[in-house]
Amino acid sequence: MSFVIAKQPIYDRGGNVFGYEVYLRSKNSSEKYPSEVPFSKAAYIVTDILVEYGIDRVSEGKKxxxxxxxxxxxxxSLEILPKDRVVFDLNPSEVPIGDTIYKKILEKIKDFKSKGSMFILNQSLYTSKYKDLINLSNIVEFYMKDVKREKVTGVKKYSKEVLISRIETDKEYRKAKELYADYFEGNYFSPPVVVKNAEIVPFLKVTLLRLMSSLSNAKSLKQIAEIISSDVGMAVKFLQFVNSAYFLRRKKIEDIQHAVSYIGLENLKKFVLLVALNEYLKLEKPQLWKKSLIRAHIAEELTKRHSPHLSEKAFLVGLFSLLDEILGVDIPSFLKDLNIDEEVVKAFTGENSSFKKILEISAQLEEAVNRDPEELDKVVSEISIGTNIPEIELVIITKEAKERAEKLIRI
Structure with missing residues (x-):
C-alpha cells in the first residue's frame, strides 16, 4: 500500500509559520487517515516518508x-530524524503502560530534548496523572471547541506555551488570541496540503530478510552492498536514506558499496530497522522490477569487458532504467535528488554516450530474452556485429542475468 503525507502550518502570534504538522494519508484518499493503520505505527511510516522525500522539502526550513x-x-526508528528539526506531539498510548515503561518514556524525552527536540502535549494528557510530562513539554495543545480560559491560565503557571488547534473561523481565531495562545492551527488558515510524490518506495520482502540476516553474519560491508544492489526498490530507499537530513555531509555517491561504507554499520542497522517496522509495503509492478534487475546485471557484465572500474556505475544505470515507469518520476531529476554520481545521471540525459549505449544494448537483450529464444538469437547477432563481443558470450551474459533476477524476485 502507498501512502502520502499532508502538512498543515502552525502560526505564532506574529503570523509567522512556526512549523508544519504532518499527517499520514492514503494515496487513494488524501483527505482521510488510512483506517487500516494503527496510530502507533503511523509515526514510523511518516518517518520513512520524511527520510525518503527529504525533511527540508516538506518543512520548507521550518520545524x-x-x-x-x-x-x-x-x-x-525515530532516532533517524534530526532532533533539532522535529517537534513531537505527544498523544495517549494505545496500550496500557506500566511504571517501568513510563519512566523509560520520560528518559527518552529528556534525551531528545538534550539534542534539540521540542514537545507538544496533547490536551488529553494535560492531567495531574501526567505531571512529569507537563513539566517536560514545551507546549500544551488544546482544541478550539474544548479550550477554557482557566486551562490556558493553568498552563501559563507552568511557564509553558499554548497551541490552540482546529480553528475554523475568524471569530474562533480572535477568541484564541484573546486567550493569549502562543500558536494557532486550523483550516481557517490553511487546510492540510498533500505533499506530492512523498510515497513509500516498494521493495522485495526477501531483500529485507536477507539484509536483516546479513547484519549479524556478513563478512564484509561489500556483501551487504550486494544485497541492497539486487533490489531497485531497496537501492532507491537506501540512497534516499543516505542523502537524508540525518547525515550532515553530502557527497556524490559512486555506487552502493560506497554509500554503505560512507554511513557505516550502525547507521545500516538503523536503516534496516526503519524499513522492517513498515509492514504495510507491498511489491508493485513485479515484472518491471525484474526487467530493471536483468538490465543491471547485463550492463555490469558488459562494462567489465572494457572498463571494469566503471562496472558498478553501469549496474546502477541498468537498475534505475525503469524508474519512470515504476515510480512515475523523471529519472535524471530523481537521481540528482538522490545525489547519484553525475556519470550515471548523464546516461539518462544522453551526455554519457558510453553508458547510454550500454543501457540501450542491455534493454535490447533484456526485452529479447523475455520474449523467445529466436528473438534473442536475432538481437544477439546484431549486437555482436556492432560490439565485437562473441554471440555465445552475449547469450550467456543475458541468460545468467535473467536467472539471477528470477532467483532474487522469485516470480
Whole structure:
C-alpha cells in the first residue's frame, strides 16, 4: 500500500509559520487517515516518508511536528530524524503502560530534548496523572471547541506555551488570541496540503530478510552492498536514506558499496530497522522490477569487458532504467535528488554516450530474452556485429542475468 503525507502550518502570534504538522494519508484518499493503520505505527511510516522525500522539502526550513503515541517514542526508528528539526506531539498510548515503561518514556524525552527536540502535549494528557510530562513539554495543545480560559491560565503557571488547534473561523481565531495562545492551527488558515510524490518506495520482502540476516553474519560491508544492489526498490530507499537530513555531509555517491561504507554499520542497522517496522509495503509492478534487475546485471557484465572500474556505475544505470515507469518520476531529476554520481545521471540525459549505449544494448537483450529464444538469437547477432563481443558470450551474459533476477524476485 502507498501512502502520502499532508502538512498543515502552525502560526505564532506574529503570523509567522512556526512549523508544519504532518499527517499520514492514503494515496487513494488524501483527505482521510488510512483506517487500516494503527496510530502507533503511523509515526514510523511518516518517518520513512520524511527520510525518503527529504525533511527540508516538506518543512520548507521550518520545524516538523510529528504526532506520536507515548510508547512510540521508545522505538529506535525515530532516532533517524534530526532532533533539532522535529517537534513531537505527544498523544495517549494505545496500550496500557506500566511504571517501568513510563519512566523509560520520560528518559527518552529528556534525551531528545538534550539534542534539540521540542514537545507538544496533547490536551488529553494535560492531567495531574501526567505531571512529569507537563513539566517536560514545551507546549500544551488544546482544541478550539474544548479550550477554557482557566486551562490556558493553568498552563501559563507552568511557564509553558499554548497551541490552540482546529480553528475554523475568524471569530474562533480572535477568541484564541484573546486567550493569549502562543500558536494557532486550523483550516481557517490553511487546510492540510498533500505533499506530492512523498510515497513509500516498494521493495522485495526477501531483500529485507536477507539484509536483516546479513547484519549479524556478513563478512564484509561489500556483501551487504550486494544485497541492497539486487533490489531497485531497496537501492532507491537506501540512497534516499543516505542523502537524508540525518547525515550532515553530502557527497556524490559512486555506487552502493560506497554509500554503505560512507554511513557505516550502525547507521545500516538503523536503516534496516526503519524499513522492517513498515509492514504495510507491498511489491508493485513485479515484472518491471525484474526487467530493471536483468538490465543491471547485463550492463555490469558488459562494462567489465572494457572498463571494469566503471562496472558498478553501469549496474546502477541498468537498475534505475525503469524508474519512470515504476515510480512515475523523471529519472535524471530523481537521481540528482538522490545525489547519484553525475556519470550515471548523464546516461539518462544522453551526455554519457558510453553508458547510454550500454543501457540501450542491455534493454535490447533484456526485452529479447523475455520474449523467445529466436528473438534473442536475432538481437544477439546484431549486437555482436556492432560490439565485437562473441554471440555465445552475449547469450550467456543475458541468460545468467535473467536467472539471477528470477532467483532474487522469485516470480
Amino acid at each position: 516538523v511536528i510529528l504526532n506520536v503515541s507515548l510508547e512510540s517514542l521508545l522505538n529506535k
